[in-house]
Amino acid sequence: MRQRYELVKCLAGDFSVETLCLVLGLSRTAYYRYLRGASYQLNAEKENNQQLVEQVFAKHKRRYGSRRIIAELKDKGYLIGRYQVRVIMKRVGLQAIQPKSFVPRTTDSRHGKGYWPNLLLGQTLPTAPNLVWVSDITYLPLING
Template sequence: MRPKEPAWEVALDQTFAAHKRRYGTRRLRVALHQQGHCLGRKALRTAMRRRGLRALQPKAYTPRTTDSTHGLRCASNRLLDQPPVVQANRGWVSNITYLPLASGAWACLCAFQDVASKHVVGWHVMATMPEELVTTALQRALLAQQPTAGLLVHSDRGGQYCRNTYQALLYRHQALRSQSRRGKCYDNA
């Protein structure tokens, strides 16, 4: 005859299953304590090992925004040759970043920021990073600010900033394209 399992071990199995095998000893201890079972992590660890329970560890996902291996022609870094920009709408910088959503998915944000005032002059959010993300954000910035000819627009070497539509938009507004040097991530800081 098999001895009866302690109530806390039955609760351990149920709690572990209810949380889809994602709870480790720390969170299981809290959950069991809320159910009235006071025990330490060491006892939990021993019981989990004996029962063959092992918490799943989700792999960390770090999205990558810049793909500079696109084979397209990049512009030189014109910011290196310029004195610091002190007048609004003379220099803008841009970048793309990921935004984590509550659902666990990601959204992509492209923003253009004025170098002198530090204000975001245009932005756009999409689920993916096509060229349209960058061009829409730039169009919004150009419509809102209406800068004069000679505006310097700086970005990293991402493929979205090297495509024809983006370049044509800059050309129509008589803006100069500038991009970070290869392997110099701080050029765009």
């Protein structure tokens, strides 16, 4: 990062700082802070928080997002905010895996068992309600499985 700031400093006479920062992917504010000597440095606490977030994320096989990571760290006695966890995850490139939604497979056409034939195919159309009834099975998810 320091090399990019130095490059902007060298080329600032020929090009605008705004253009140089845009091309190099830097923040103008961060560049000017660097010139003042107040550039951002990770302190030990933030570095420790980053390690904790990475450990929890890896422990749960990339399934935990920021809310669950916060809950686990809170259970372990660490106080870290959700926004800080989100920033850490974004900076390090951690993104939770979203599980695929459950799609029930209720029809197995390859079962080899018989099926009930459609008895309505050869009949005339019904002329009044409640003369013919049909049914089918429906998958309903239950709380207890």
